[in-house]
Amino acid sequence: MSDGSPARPPFPRAGGAARPAPLPERQAITMTATATDRAIVYQAAGDLRVEPAAYRLEPVRTPPVPSLEEARRRPSRLLAARLRVVDFTGRAEQLRRLTDWRDRPDQASVRLVSGAGGQGKTRLADQFARLSVEAGWRVRVARPARSTSRRRESPPPAGEDRDGLLVLVDYAERWAVDDLTGMLDELAGRERVRILLLARASGLWWSGLSHRLERDLDITAEAMPLPLLAASPDERLAAFDRARDRFAEAMGVPADAVGRPARITTDPAYGVALTAHMAALAAVDAYRHAESAPDDPARLSEYLLNHELDYWQDLHAHAGGLPAVDAQAMGRTVFVASLTGPLAHPAGMEVAERAGLAREPAVLQRVLDAHARCFPPRDQATVLEPLYPDRLAEDFIALLTPGHTDRFTADAWAATAPEALLTAGEDEGDTTPPYARQAITVLIETAARWEHVARTQLSPLLRRRPRLALAAGGASLVTLAGLPHLDPAVLEAIEPHLPAHHVDLDVGSLACVEALTGHRLATAKDPGERAKLHCELGLREGNAGLGDRAHASFDRAVELFRSLPASRAAETRVDHAWALLNQGIALAHEGRHTAAYAPLREAVSLFHQAVGDDPAAAGEGLATGMDALEITMSHTGRHREALDLAYLVVQARETQPNKDAGAEAGLGRAYLNLGNRLAQQGSDRQARAATYSGLKIFQRLAADDPAAFTPDLARALVNRSQDLSRAKDRAEALQAAEEAARLYRAMAETNPAAFGLDLATSLANLGTLHGAARRYRQAVERTAEALAVIGEPPAPASAAHRATRARIVAKLAYWHAHLGDVENALLHLREAVTLSRTLTPQDSLADRGGVARALMPTAFMLAVLGRPDEALHGMEAAAELYRHLVAADEAFEEEATMATRALTIGRSMDPDAYRAMMAGLRPELERVTGPIGGRTEAPVMPSSPRMGRVQPRRLSRRRRRT
DSSP states (O other), rough: OOTTTTOOOOOTTTTOOOOOOOOOOOOOOOOOOOOOOOOOOOSSSSSSSSSSOOOEEEHHHHHHHOOOOHHHHOGGGGGGGGGOOOOOOOOOHHHHHHHHHSHHHHHHSEEEOOOOOSSSHHHHHHHHHHHHTTTTTTEEEOOOOOGGOOOOOHHHHHHHHOSOOOEEEETTTGGGGHHHHHHHHHHHSSEEEEEEEEEEEOHHHHHHHHHHHHSSSOOOEEEEEESSSSSSSHHHHHHHHHHHHHHHHHOOGGGGGGOOOTTTTTOGGGGHHHHHHHHHHHHHHHHHOOOOOSSGGGGHHHHHHHHHHHHHHHHHHHHSSSSSOOHHHHHHHHHHHHHHOEHHHHHHHHHHHTTSSSSSSSHHHHHHHHHHHOOOOOOOTTEEEOOOOOOHHHHHHHHTTTOOSSOOOOOOGTTHHHHHHHHHOGGGTTOOOOTHHHHHHHHHHHHHOHHHHIIIIHHHHHHTTHHHHTTOOHHHHHHHHHHHTOOOOHHHHHGGGGGSSTTHHHHHHHHHHHHHHHHHHOOOEEEEEHHHHHHHHHHHHHTTTTTHHHHHHHHHHHHHHHOOGGHHHHHHHHHHHHHHHHHHHHHHHHOOHHHHHHHHHHHHHHHHHHTTTTTTHHHHHHHHHHHHHHHHHHHOOOHHHHHHHHHHHHHHHHHHOOSSSSHHHHHHHHHHHHHHHHHHHHHHHHHHHHHHEEEEEEEHHHHHHHHHHHHHHHHHHHHHHHHHHHTTTTTHHHHHHHHHHHHHHHHHOOOOOHHHHHHHHHHHHHHHHHHHOOOOOHHHHHHHHHHHOSSSSSSOOOOHHHHHHHHHHHHHHHHHTTTTOHHHHHHHHHHHHHHHOOOOTTTTTHHHHHHHHHHHHHHHHHHHOOOOHHHHHHHHHHHHHHHHHHHOOOOGGHHHHHHHHHHHHHHHSSSHHHHHHHHHHHHHHHHHHOOOOOOOOOOOOOOOOOOOOOOOOOOOOOOOOO
């Protein structure tokens, strides 16, 4: 390595690595970096902010029902759900289920009501809100604060709502995930909160969100798909008749004279609530005009929108002194408003000009004023209130866009309007307008029902500007990837722009890659090419929190590489090694370190073979694989080998010629892991020096790029705190631990799936430091907070999650015992014992050892407090863990002997004598077990595919009949 080029370090053998001179001890640390917006499971990436999620809470408002004259001139206004023109009926079972959910004793709970547009989600939520107010609940509607200029209403202090707070969140799938999870986390801190989400989508979007809420925020999350309102012919007739009667009353028409559609009993489309209402409204309006209402439900929007156009034309002809524009200009303005949604006035003026509605400010203002007269804004500070209901707005966009075969007159202007709205000017660079998320989402939803919109609008736009798809958010990407008539080339154009990890996009990125992988696997015959596809898919699945699926994908990739003939071994060696590395790391992240050892060792061996032939491709893999392997070695009792390998990793990283931020981060993580290995061996001074070297690297990197390196900085601070605590420098240790907890708390607010366990560990360590200083009440508070963060183990829970919760619960019992709160100590000890018995000898030694080291001191304390039976219960669990631990790792010998001794004597000794004996053994216990805080390992999962990318064949559009 003297010339600075990567050499071929030998595969490590026990005791075979030369060790560098001890690293110098450093002095004070400075802790900087503030950030949060995170995104990932295996490694951090994405934008970081410390600001809370932006939202506002508003009271539920019901606008007045239109007058008879207005109803006749603009019948479509009567369809707005918030007007409640049609009485709410049916849905008794759904209301019962929602009421049962609301009245549970849980502190916080989330329920999703999902269904296609027009299914009746808003009406159901509105009725449930009214019933909840009658039951004593306070009801608010949540909206993203960024959507308008108004400030949010501050939630009242916890306890002010005697019966609870119900929050309604419409279009939940259109919220940025960090805003939505931040709001849910903040509201969940109240005494009693129910959050009702309404969304068209569920699927992958909901799976990812509910997983995070339940596992990391301890918020119960359930879904309730909304069935058809009227599935049978009789139900469809009844739904139509109810709506017809109310619309006829509103428009001054005799209801009995209005006939029913001929196909209502045979066409299931009329089972959708909005379709039944639109049919009834069209029938009433057609009677007024002595016309025939459309019998085809697909033509209802066309009929109602033509009458809307008549109203705009009449308004222009009889404007008087009011601002007026012709029907064509009004239609274009409605098109724009349906895409952008409400905007503050300056933004609305800019959008109107960009869309080509006018050029002169005075004319633009006249257009917006005329539009506001037709569509009064809910918020007086905004313009461009859209057409409601949403489905009617989407149909208007589709009908105004050329390419359909309906009789509605299209406007050539609409063919280019979306691109004009979403394409930045020359002086704006590659910026994305703030309304892009709303506009692209609406286009995607419209394209789901109108093929020509997908073909002539969405596909060309996204092929030219693929980054716009990312602005729509993860849920919309899922919908986009599932469009049956989308040109696959659109996803190919988007794929290179998908970030490696992003909290709002991970699930959508997976949907895109999954769709492309399906296409590519259908044509890829070569096992090596198919293996690469499975490996890339596994990385996306892991980022989306679908660990089991990721593991299966990596298994399939390894299987395919093994099926290749020996003649191709050299050609595919690096790719095969990356597949094995990912397979092993996936196992390690599940706490299955014993199973992870073999694939990780094989991966390192393959990288070692390849590094001489292709240093650039194999060098990073070798260092990453060695890092992963030494962690797994440590967790399986191979401490000497792990330490030797940790030194080798540091040496390899220090001599890498590449000195960019990624290489520096690799070196920093290697130092942190070396510090862990040295601490395990009792080499405290060297451990402090290694950890401090890693800390200094990440302080510098996080200052330059907090989005990428704040998680590493937090991990370094946790380990620095542990080192300082062992050195009895408790003040500095507490300072480092508090900074780590602050960073983790901010990151976990926006990505609890990635940082929930880390936050819990850092808070529990804070509790340990307070307890060591005899501040037992603060120790209880911090440890209880850690327990709240980690939540109940999900089903199924990983061994790492169960072990972390068991360790934290046992610590909480320990600190309660120090306060003399025996009942709470016993309550938590029982849970810790139950969780400890779910761990198996195949689970991580470090995880099981941490639980045993937390259980034994708690059992000692209860014995000292005069509760020998409960103490023996805890000691039995600790002794059982130690029995298996010592069989795998002799480092546990002294602790195991003490646990067995205390258990044996306790079973035969008088309780008072046992109490005295245990009190006398406490100093020896503290010497044997040491502090019960936890260190963190630096992550090693690659943040993006490291293998050679597949070069797919160009996917041709599938031909479909229009």
